[in-house]
Amino acid sequence: MRNTLYRSLFAAMLAAGLAPGLALATQSTAIQPISIETLARLPALQSVSMSPDGKHLVALIPSPKNPDETALATWDTSTLGKGPTVVTPSGEHMKFIAASALKAGKILAVARQEWTGQLGGCGEGKVTGATKTFVTKAYMTGDDQKDFKEAFAQDTRATGISKQTQECLQLAGTASLVDMLPLNPDKVIIRQLSGVSLTSNYYLYNLKTGESELLFRDNMRASPSLFDSRTGKVLAKAEIEPKDGDYERKVLFLNPKTGQFEPQPALTTKLSDRYTVDPAGVDDATGKYYVLTDQFSDLVQVRLYDAAKRQYDPEPVVADANYSIARLLFSTRPANFNQVIGFVVDGPQRETVYVDPALKSIQAGIKQAFPDQHVSLVDYTDDFSKVLFVTESANVPPAYHLLLDKKQVVNLGSARSGIATEQTGAESWVNYKARDGREIPAILDLPAGWKQGDAPARAIVLPHGGPWARDYMGWDASGWVPLLTSRGYAVLRPQYRGSEGLGRGLWLAGDAQWGLKMSDDLDDGAAWLVSQGIAAKNRIAIFGYSYGGFAAIAADVRSPSPFQCAIAGAPVANLGRLGTSWSDNRLQRIMQGRTVKGMDPMRNTDKAHLPIMLFGGDRDVRVPPFHPHDYYEAVKGKVPAQYHVIPDMPHSMPWYPRQQRETLNLIVNYLDKDCGSLNP
Numbered sequence: 192m193r194n195t196l197y198r199s200l201f202a203a204m205l206a207a208g209l210a211p212g213l214a215l216a217t218q219s220t221a222i223q224p225i226s227i228e229t230l231a232r233l234p235a236l237q238s239v240s241m242s243p244d245g246k247h248l249v250a251l252i253p254s255p256k257n258p259d260e261t262a263l264a265t266w267d268t269s270t271l272g273k274g275p276t277v278v279t280p281s282g283e284h285m286k287f288i289a290a291s292a293l294k295a296g297k298i299l300a301v302a303r304q305e306w307t308g309q310l311g312g313c314g315e316g317k318v319t320g321a322t323k324t325f326v327t328k329a330y331m332t333g334d335d336q337k338d339f340k341e342a343f344a345q346d347t348r349a350t351g352i353s354k355q356t357q358e359c360l361q362l363a364g365t366a367s368l369v370d371m372l373p374l375n376p377d378k379v380i381i382r383q384l385s386g387v388s389l390t391s392n393y394y395l396y397n398l399k400t401g402e403s404e405l406l407f408r409d410n411m412r413a414s415p416s417l418f419d420s421r422t423g424k425v426l427a428k429a430e431i432e433p434k435d436g437d438y439e440r441k442v443l444f445l446n447p448k449t450g451q452f453e454p455q456p457a458l459t460t461k462l463s464d465r466y467t468v469d470p471a472g473v474d475d476a477t478g479k480y481y482v483l484t485d486q487f488s489d490l491v492q493v494r495l496y497d498a499a500k501r502q503y504d505p506e507p508v509v510a511d512a513n514y515s516i517a518r519l520l521f522s523t524r525p526a527n528f529n530q531v532i533g534f535v536v537d538g539p540q541r542e543t544v545y546v547d548p549a550l551k552s553i554q555a556g557i558k559q560a561f562p563d564q565h566v567s568l569v570d571y572t573d574d575f576s577k578v579l580f581v582t583e584s585a586n587v588p589p590a591y592h593l594l595l596d597k598k599q600v601v602n603l604g605s606a607r608s609g610i611a612t613e614q615t616g617a618e619s620w621v622n623y624k625a626r627d628g629r630e631i632p633a634i635l636d637l638p639a640g641w642k643q644g645d646a647p648a649r650a651i652v653l654p655h656g657g658p659w660a661r662d663y664m665g666w667d668a669s670g671w672v673p674l675l676t677s678r679g680y681a682v683l684r685p686q687y688r689g690s691e692g693l694g695r696g697l698w699l700a701g702d703a704q705w706g707l708k709m710s711d712d713l714d715d716g717a718a719w720l721v722s723q724g725i726a727a728k729n730r731i732a733i734f735g736y737s738y739g740g741f742a743a744i745a746a747d748v749r750s751p752s753p754f755q756c757a758i759a760g761a762p763v764a765n766l767g768r769l770g771t772s773w774s775d776n777r778l779q780r781i782m783q784g785r786t787v788k789g790m791d792p793m794r795n796t797d798k799a800h801l802p803i804m805l806f807g808g809d810r811d812v813r814v815p816p817f818h819p820h821d822y823y824e825a826v827k828g829k830v831p832a833q834y835h836v837i838p839d840m841p842h843s844m845p846w847y848p849r850q851q852r853e854t855l856n857l858i859v860n861y862l863d864k865d866c867g868s869l870n871p
Contacts (some may be wrong), residue, residue: 390411588613812841
């Protein structure tokens with residue numbers, strides 16, 4: 192039995208003209224593309240969570256005052272049919288971008304606003320002159336949303352420092368939740384990042400009183416690796432130190448008898464080797480540590496480690512033949528607290544495998560009710576009387592549901608309505624061989640309605656950003672893939688060498704190969720599309736964002752090229768000016784900075800030969816606007832080139848609906864009108 196409460200759940204939004212769109216009429220001749228407005232507007236429901244006691248749901252919805260802005264909403268789960276109990280629209284300046292239901296009747300909300308001023312080297316941005324960026328803050332409020340106070344604010348203020356440094360702390364310093372400490376009714380562990388030093392302090396924070404206790408002071412040498420979810424005590428830490436022209440990373444475990452941290456030689460690695468060695472928890476029965484590591488395999492496995500004997504067990508406790516293990520899941524329920532209840536396989540989609548019988552049964556029942564969709568359990572009460580879960584697929588946007596008493600499903604709503612499943616094409620995980628024989632995994636999204644044997648289609652090769660990142664199957668939150676497949680394009684997303692999470696070998700193979708073998712993989716992906724009869728030769732474009740934008744620019748100066756044009760969003764163009772400030776993780780800054788080498792497009796602009804469109808935000812401090820601007824100025828007299836500045840757009844999502852409308856229109860119009868022979 193299903194009880195659909197979509198109308199009542201969004202009663203506060205209907206007045207603002209946000210009623211769900213009607214299903215598309217059956218198409219007798221052609222499939223209608225998904226409208227840009229449908230993909231650009233704010234999700235009707237996002238950042239959904241449930242309080243541990245199951246009494247409240249918290250989410251962001253479009254504001255009743257302005258559908259292009261967010262609002263924070265709270266529901267009483269016993270009266271869902273009445274709609275939200277309280278809705279707080281974003282303020283005039285600060286706009287909600289995330290929210291989370293906590294315990295003790297509290298909500299953590301994150302908001303941001305545009306800011307322009309002198310950073311003076313604080314975080315990302317120019318050392319001199321004004322920088323256009325954002326200030327982001329965390330706020331604490333109750334379920335009634337009556338009072339909003341800056342979360343953990345008393346710890347971000349410091350005495351005896353300059354006004355400029357104080358401002359820097361507020362601008363670039365951020366706070367985040369580390370551990371909910373499920374057995375403690377009032378306390379959590381929080382992390383505060385300093386924008387000045389990019390180091391962190393970790394606190395035991397009382398949600399009711401606001402009092403805090405320092406647990407660990409991070410620095411450029413040491414950081415915590417594992418906390419005790421019962422007490423908040425630091426159980427493991429990692430240290431790095433220079434050695435023989437490299438850096439050595441050591442993992443140290445707390446000796447409960449001496450109270451001292453002791454290094455573990457078996458867990459010591461060189462940073463340049465980039466092994467994963469992450470303590471994930473403690474086995475209560477043996478006292479051994481669970482460690483996520485790829486020291487024994489190309490893929491990350493879970494192994495038990497005996498700190499007293501200083502050795503791993505001979506065999507992994509969790510491993511997958513094809514993919515890494517991303518996480519271990521531990522019970523937060525008092526009845527079996529800290530027991531392993533499941534693990535996450537980092538495959539084409541992050542797939543949770545439950546070993547706990549109750550959760551395994553619940554997941555299986557939901558999957559049966561939602562066939563052909565990916566199911567993720569988000570939150571649940573200790574007795575499983577309420578289970579919040581989300582469903583999605585490549586052609587079905589995320590939808591949120593509440594399972595009551597293991598038998599009744601309340602459909603809370605979809606992030607995006609008005610999208611028919613036939614408007615996008617089939618999605619699959621594929622592999623193809625690069626020219627040197629390396630196997631390259633990829634996600635293939637076919638054009639809507641296209642099937643094998645049909646005439647070859649137009650195609651887009653879409654490399655991800657990072658490049659230390661990867662793509663997952665399922666609904667594309669950026670909107671780019673459904674935008675394109677609903678308009679007749681095949682989309683290939685290669686997980687080119689340098690991609691992270693698909694084996695250490697593939698990851699390391701991208702070192703110093705920017706614009707070289709990493710780009711060969713993309714060209715070879717285009718050739719594979721043609722060989723499979725999916726794409727027509729001379730009707731393929733490349734489009735990428737961030738590192739993907741670099742790849743698009745690289746394609747412009749590489750010859751021969753399989754592409755007819757390039758679209759580069761927020762692209763890196765000048766390797767010499769890239770710097771190493773793209774991450775607040777010092778290990779990544781050290782490691783990745785050494786690998787950013789290869790072909791520099793700004794030194795090869797004389798070889799530009801493809802039509803190219805570049806765009807980027809004027810508040811992007813991750814890839815500053817000089818990258819696309821300088822490249823455009825260098826090639827505009829050689830090839831047909833466009834450069835568009837998107838007002839107030841940062842590097843990473845979330846983006847405002849107006850920015851989505853502008854960029855999605857730019858992409859569609861450019862492909863339709865200006866991309867060489869893509870549209871003969």
